[in-house]
Amino acid sequence: MIPFFSQAATFEELWPLIERHVGEVFDSGKFSHGQQVERLERAVAAYTGARHVVGVNSGTDALVLLLRACGLRPGDGVLVPAYSFVSTATSVVLAGGRPQFVDIDPATYAMDPDALERAVTETSRFVMPAHLFCQMADMAALSEVAARRGLVLLEDSAEGIGMRQRGVHAGLHGVGGVLSFFPSKTLGALGDAGAVLTDDAALAERVAGLRHHGRPGPTLNDFPRIATETAVPGVNSKMDDIQAAVLLAKLTHLDRDIARRDELARAYRERLDGLPGVVRLPEVGDGAPGDARVFYVCLVEVERRDALVEHLAREGIGTEVYYPTPLHLQPCFAYLGHRAGDFPHAEAASGRAVALPLYPDLTLDQVDRVCEAVRAFLTGTAAPTPAAAPAAPAAGTITATATVGRTL
Template identity: 65%
Template sequence: MAALSSPAHTAVPFSGTVPFFSQSASFQQLWPLISSGVEQVVAHGKYSHGRQVAELEQALCAYTGARFALGVNSGTDALVLLLRAAGLAPGEEVLVPAYTFIASASAVVLAGGRPVFVDVEPETYAMDPAALAAAITPRSRFVMPVHLFCQLADLDGIGAVARRAGLTVVEDSAEAIGMRWGGRHAGLLGAGGVLSFFPTKTLGALGDAGAVLTDDPGIAERVAALRHHGRGGRTLDHFPGISNETGLSGMNSKMDDLQAAVLLAKLTRLDADIARRGELAARYSARLSRILGITRLPTVITRNTDTVGAYYVYLIEGEDRDGLARHLAARGIETETYYPTPLPFQPCFAHLGHRRGDFPVAEAAAERALALPLYPDLTFAQLDRVCAAVEEFYTGGAR
């Protein structure tokens, strides 16, 4: 089979425009590996749930230390499948942070549960153990901490509350590949966790993909069946679901082998990419720490000697966040607002009856937080351009 030609595009030299995310240069570098993987998919003739997916699952187990890694078609589906496989029953409550991407809560609804929102810590943007304890009700069954931006939630504190209340911990570790707590990889400190391979993630595909991580063989078996229409055995007409007792029906959430081929290629440089993100974050912090008007810079909080963070998003807080975003946009610098509306106040959760002031830390973050460009292909020259524009805004040169 003739080798696939390299993509026509090349990395664009820095010209003053800074995209929020780009992987053009790294994609160019990895193209020989990606091309080889795609050719193998075509040669094998199985384009979904095939050899490349199985190889990726093994590689993820080796990287994370998980006993089981199961490829699925998105991080959101991974959450739904994990909750269902872990035993969430219709109407049972799952405690989730008020400040996170909507998939953390919508997955609970899709799995048949009811989200109960919990305020977050100002230092980590992750679930506050004290607020968690106050939010538990008799119908609470699961707690789902979300690891955001560059570090893990307080798993010791959350775990202690969960044990006292008899709750099962499942982790929304979609952003947390490479992060560890007490030497264990994110997603493996409760019943299970997930990974998202959305293109902007630390390990990103060229489309949607995700995975469930767990050390529990029962959960792994149920996820394996549920992601493939509840299929059991190897015949095409045998769909028993999970068991007569659970009555769980399956769904179609198999991973595409083309995405697995891309991820296998990118996994070879994951540690280098994480290190590069750390270098960029350190340079940002050194430049921005002296600017008045910036009220918070990200940092990895070390709660134990084996805490390891990884910079997925570089999130700052500052005065007049929206004005800063407009200022940067006018200078060709893209940013993202994480997250302008806390989940309890989204229209889809209005029926839960929450009011402004119920989640003060999440609400404050929603008004002040802004994400700056951060990805391995970002150059120091581009980063310095971002910092100079931020400084210009806060020193009054643009206002």
């Protein structure tokens, strides 16, 4: 079996350091938003160059709290890509706004600046591109449109740890951005965790209050002073110190892990290049000076994507489909009135894109096996499926979202 994601070897190597950090949590007796969280916030700030980092309990909450802290009003339009994980748009709804979808640039899978220009309406107040898979949106072009049209620029940089454009880290090209530390992310915890990045001290302070029921004060060390004070209605979105302890340990190997992910992506490209039915392979290399790609996943576009996924599942190879239903066609956004054909580039990617296993624990021998299975399918040399054997579901396939929900 080759799972879509595993970090067993990583944790075995890092366990002594993780154990020490976790032991400090138990010794302190403070398990939520304590010293380990503060240490992580400082370490992530140093790594990204952000002046302020605010740890929260998930990447989704980071988006919601960022939007709220920026003053999103009920009904404000937030321009988001039509192709992304559903939280890019549901966070807008949860914060009280109205998603306004924009088609993507097929070269980056991110918001197309020209499409953004056409999508702005009288109710548009924010624009929030998402950086997906291995590279960032064209932030220079998007920033120019946002400035000219009077839009507040935010970034769904949940996948963006380590990504840079013109020397600036993802999440810091506009007013603020976010990180997700979901376990499979480039820097992943043992459960959910996230953070808001910003250079704006006042914005960071508002997010810090909102994550703790609206109470002012940057840390819970201020608890005696703020125990009975609530400035605005907030939520319980504090980061657990156990997750912060794990992330602090894994942060020491982040650059090494990023380099390993790049090596694996290059191997995939070399082995799959030129195969029939391959529409697109991952771009490798950092691009322009000051840019840095980071391979969160290895995404390929192929004809007969769903059949390939079923074939790989039968071969014991995990995949993830990104994303089988574009955002404008998700049931939870049916009230916006979009139909198939409204955002053709997003719909094309949704029908062809699949992510192959890619994580630091993966070996080159395993990459060879994945590529051999892909080659056998695309060249028609794979063994036929027995009639009595139903196709196994794709591991980790992301499905449609019917309602908008969150964890408090």
